[in-house]
Amino acid sequence: MIPAKPLPAQPRRWQQLWREAVTDPLELLRLLDLVEHAQDLLPSGDTGFPLRVPRGFAAKMRCGDATDPLLLQVLPQAAELGDVPGFTQDAVGDLGARAASGVLHKYQGRALLIATGSCAVHCRYCFRRHFPYAEETAAANRWQLAVEHLRADASIAEVILSGGDPLSLSTPKLAELSAALAQIPHIRRLRIHTRLPVVLPERVDTEFRDWLAALPLQKVVVLHANHPHEIDDSVAAACTALRAAGATLLNQAVLLHRVNDDVDALAALSERLFAAGVLPYYLHQLDRVAGAAHYEVDDARALALVEALRARLPGYLVPQLVREVAGAPSKLPL
Ligand SMILES: *Cc1c(COP(=O)(O)O)cnc(C)c1O
């Protein structure tokens, strides 16, 4: 008799879409009718951080517009190759804050778990372009160590899954981790920092909703959208599903030159987020990572933008303008 082999797990639809992401800059430019400008738009050398963008996110970009605010977040640019003083590899001091394998414990009561190094989209301004994920993720065989660290410190009431993008893990893998967390009596909240519901809303599938709804912890999902064009009907539907599963939804954005350093764009972002059931949480000043200097907005202008927002919107739609400073006890308001 032939022993029955376990069936290989079916790839989920979101996983297929993930794999079909655009990774060739020329293909992206072709899709957007910009390929004739490739010479001007693309860097001449290797940036060390490959392009990656899900097709659904690319479809929200305007054809023929090299200044599209979504395109500018993902397209490798020549400016990344220059060395700019003050812009470094570990801008937020993460390498000094490791507490255990894959755990960053910088702030009181909250510990952040680097659940995975992968992301569905590669954002050019991200600190992750330099982070040594291969050594630092808590995933796979090293969850045990991370969970032990959380169990041993009763001051930790909230666990933040971050990365990379923690929703790049399969739902069964998340379930395995959350089952271990739910066993720890002092952990009351699970927070998930993710861009996936924005760049690949198909990730919020039935399997995922069921897992989230059944989770015996308070749940917070912090999304990451920078521009109102990122939030279309399918993203709004994913948000509705997350809320129906019991999650409180917040958004963090990064203030980015030419992407959203504009009061109309920021106001529209807050309005669209709220229409989708999401409250703006943080507006981050850029982390000064090497290769991202061309996205920086100076503090005076950042403050003026937020003042202008405050004059236009209800207080609950104005995000807190913050900066991450290595060694500080929290994100610092400007
Ligand atoms: C940003 C961050 C948090 C969360 O900070 P909040 O102000 O609670 O959103 C927690 N841990 C680390 C290591 C962080 O970088």
Ligand code: SF4
């Ligand atoms: S960690 Fe977030 S901001 Fe950075 S590349 Fe991944 S999705 Fe983009």
